[in-house]
Amino acid sequence: MPNTRKYIDDNLQRFRAELFDLLRIPSVSARSEHALDVRRAAEWLAERSREIGLETSIHETAGHPIVLAEWRNAGPDKPTVLIYGHYDVQPAEPLELWHSPPFEPTIRDGRLYARGSVDDKGQLYLHLKAIEAHLKANGTLPVNVVFLMEGEEEVGSANLMPFVQQHRERLNCDAVVISDTTMIGEGIPTIGVSLRGLAYLEVRVHGPAQDLHSGSYGGTVVNPATALARMIASFHDENWHVAIPGFYDDVDAAEDFREKIREIEFDDEKFRSETGAASLQGERGYSTPERIWIRPTLEINGLLSGYTGEGSKTVLPAHAMAKVSARLVPNQDPATIEKLIAEHVRRVAPEGVRVDVEVLHGGRPWRARIQGPLYEAAVAALSDAFGREVVFAGEGGSIPIVPEFEEVLTAPVLLMGFGLPGENAHAPDEWMSVENFEKGVHASARLLTEIANRMGR
């Protein structure tokens, strides 16, 4: 372990330079015009994996490719760790709000700014560098490793589970490790114990056959933008409870977790200032962390109708569109919630418009079972790397693959994230703390050793 530690410290500069190369590839999975960039990122990662001695293969899917990098020489008595990460990124728009170009990594004040820096290229790559450190410093790894890298996390991982099902034997493992979450504060090592699921839909309202002159026709047909606004206004009551019938039916009250949350010192004002909002608001009766970790939400992600350019255009729009998504908690089911939302918007649509609803993507919620050697190993590795007690916290976002891994691979999943609040994942000026990238490499290397010590047969 001292060798590994030294190797990491000696090579951090190069690790960072390599990560810059990966961040320069605009692997936006949602945009078809970036398909070749997504592939380029996969090939780049495969090449880096081969270089350090992993048996590496690229697997085609109906969408973007999956990279598998394996090292199985620790022997059958040693545990096998599956590390998962994704190399695709969110679209970078609106570009004009970035202070440096999204695909030109830039360090300012200890933060590495780039699309994908923290979500998830930086957090993926730190594991590859930890593996390299073990192999180069000691010629071996303390555990068997299967590194699974996918390129469709930001669009719903549609092709990953079929792949995992199909390669269930090959991917058989004792633990799954994922770094795609945030710590609750700077310097506070955090293990994520819950994830929200997702139900994402596009709602389109159709009125007249084409845009009409708002003077000649205004007042005679239903304006689809007005109709859409009325539908959205019916999504919540005055206390910001979701008002769609049946929405909360399957929500687990999570009383145990709620008690743990009450023990955490959560700084509302600090959180508010990160958002830049005038005040924190949300479902009445729940604290801020409860609203993120144990309560579902219903958000508008996008709105478009009519004329939105410079100046005024007196048009009565033919169509209006909203991107709508619910964050889900156990035991809500994405398909059920999608159905409830679709039924609701159709039911409340005023007479005179036509509504269609397209389901764009979904993912199940998850809550961890935190007892056992994997979590003990993680606590040891993280407290060593950060020199501070580890906190168990929830996560408001979704990693659809987590509950599926646990089910198919029958192995516990560890969420060991190195993001920080305000990191702007999915927004302009996404960043990752340079220090967390470096401590992350150390923590990952140590984790493999701790797992070997605690989970051997």
Place this chain on the structure above:
Amino acid sequence: MPNTRKYIDDNLQRFRAELFDLLRIPSVSARSEHALDVRRAAEWLAERSREIGLETSIHETAGHPIVLAEWRNAGPDKPTVLIYGHYDVQPAEPLELWHSPPFEPTIRDGRLYARGSVDDKGQLYLHLKAIEAHLKANGTLPVNVVFLMEGEEEVGSANLMPFVQQHRERLNCDAVVISDTTMIGEGIPTIGVSLRGLAYLEVRVHGPAQDLHSGSYGGTVVNPATALARMIASFHDENWHVAIPGFYDDVDAAEDFREKIREIEFDDEKFRSETGAASLQGERGYSTPERIWIRPTLEINGLLSGYTGEGSKTVLPAHAMAKVSARLVPNQDPATIEKLIAEHVRRVAPEGVRVDVEVLHGGRPWRARIQGPLYEAAVAALSDAFGREVVFAGEGGSIPIVPEFEEVLTAPVLLMGFGLPGENAHAPDEWMSVENFEKGVHASARLLTEIANRMGR
């Protein structure tokens, strides 16, 4: 008059070819990148006016130029007619919905398709060709003419009234003639006796300082798109009455006009099929023409927030924007209505968002006094050109300058429009009937003669 008539018939082909040239100039006044095109349209019209013998001048304003083309040789005993038209056009977006390019005029099935064909280049140009016909066929005009062409009608005519005020003596006239309205049906000559006013605002809702990850932050801050939707939903009640306090306070019940409207055979189903909407809907208690001609409305002209591209992006938007406009009827005042709307959106905005409202443009409503020789002359000219009885009808759109002309020039205004229902003014596939352009030239030529006969001193 027979000479004039023959001259028109002999030259219709050329008139149309010239109009095509004018329509090819993308004189979009709302877009700064088209400023030179707007000027080009002004210069083109000035050149055509000079060619036929009018004394022509281009007047700079703070915005787009005003063209004045004069002929004052009929003598002081003859009436002076001020003809007004606008050579600017609405933006052509969304371009993909046009069946032929908006600035490449194309005739299909007797319709001339182009942005600005009916609003208002075609209707402006037919008057210039009527003047040419008189001058070329007879060497003179029966009346003095002042032709006033502006380039800012689609953005609120902000610089026209200061110009008219300043040149009040020079523009002094006995009648104002405007062709920028529609006939109530094919072949039915129509005089417009009312216009709705306009109050156009942009409402912007600001939430977090920048777009946030909807998982990490969803449920803790107010989503500005949701907030905006709630504001818009509060604009109408269940009967599509506008629910903004005070909105109807100054509305004239217009009982006289309402009685005339009841006499017109208005084909709801035909009107509905023009719109392509599933059904006609609107303020309960009023017929379709009443909703357009004597009742105010409140419409959403545009909506924009968050991510609106391909696929799904789980963003909690920082901002949401709506373009909102009210069509007004006598005696509503645009400034008052703008204030009521702005106060209302601020009042209903949920806690946690900031709202700003920008007034983009406004215009007063108008109703004609239809007695007198100008209207008699118009009835004679139109029934001659179309061979059918003239109908007096309202107009749902706005021509902000009309009430101001009447006030400043103390001359009656005649709205003699040659548009047709379904003409797509302000929308893709705008068209003008080729037949109406031609009959319009005849009607305009005849109108000048009829005015000379009835309004001489």
